[in-house]
Amino acid sequence: MTTAVITRKWYTTAEVAEMLGFGLSKTKMLVLTGEIRSALTNAMTEELISKNVAALVKVRSARRTKRHPWSVEEARQFLEAASAAHDPLYAAYVLILVLGFRRGEVLGLTWENVNLDAGEITVQMQLQRINRRLVHDETKTEASTATLPLPEICVAALQRRRKEQDLSRQAAGELRSTNDFVFTTRYGTPFEPRNFNRRFMDRSARAGVRRIRLHDTRHTCGSLLAALYTPASPCRPFGTARSQ
Incomplete structure (x- = not known):
């Protein structure tokens, strides 16, 4: 029974x-x-x-898995590989690694919240799959909403993304979906979160860096920012930040 x-x-x-x-x-x-x-x-x-x-029945609580984020050199290697391959998600990876964006915040980002002239970006919306639907909504808490200054590498990456998106729209014409999302599929539709994870894993393998969870890349953010702003840092500048 x-x-x-x-x-x-x-x-x-x-x-x-x-x-x-x-x-x-x-x-x-x-x-x-x-x-x-x-x-x-x-x-x-x-x-x-x-x-x-x-x-x-008593079951002992599981120990938390210790995170092993990328080193600054590994993050640099990943970003340079994505840039060299003209990966359309390059700017998304930059925002995650440099500013610590979450996946939902990156995929929910719209151009309305990006001010390249002022060098600022506002974290306000997120894109998530909830009950089999893609939901574009405000971030969970007020504390999650913030306007951040954009480092040079982020400005350059987003400028590059805008140019790529404009060219893609011109080539596709009426066949492409129109919306204000910064990161979309080749057809202009919102990016599926799980597919973003798959693309990240594939790019990691192609870049020859350790396989880590997408969420754990956010823990490289502080070290990478310090390296970008420290003249004595052994981490050399990113190629795309100079080329734009």
Whole structure:
């Protein structure tokens, strides 16, 4: 009876058997234990069982995975490779690595919030997939909204992106979707967050740098900014910042 309640509400019998038959990470164990406990609580409410035995199970919390962000040299190597390949997402990578933008903030960025003449950028919107829909909305908190000064490399990268986008629009004509997003697909549509992750991983492999999570690149931001503004830094200037 207990197994029937669990599998009917959350998993098929085959899925439960597979999870219990193979090694699970502590995080997955915590999730699974919580869902079983919830299922048995519902069963008690429906008077199908008299006791929730899962409430007696204790699973030790998983340790947080230690982050290993890129070094300044690795970040430089990645950006120079993206620039040399004329990657249309080069400016997005610059904003993430230099200013610490989140994925949603980059993909939700519109030209309305970019002032290249003043050298400023406003973080105000984000693009996320929620319930199978792409949602363009304000950032989660007021603290997340800010106007930031743009370092030279960011200005140059965004100027380059605008030129590329203008040329793409002229070539596509009426076939291209029209919107104000800074980063779009070749058809002018908003960029799918998961596809952005895939493009980042592919570019990392092509650049010959360590494979890390996109989110962890934000932790390189402070070191990279310091290198850009420190004359004695061993990190040489980025090529595209000089070429624009």
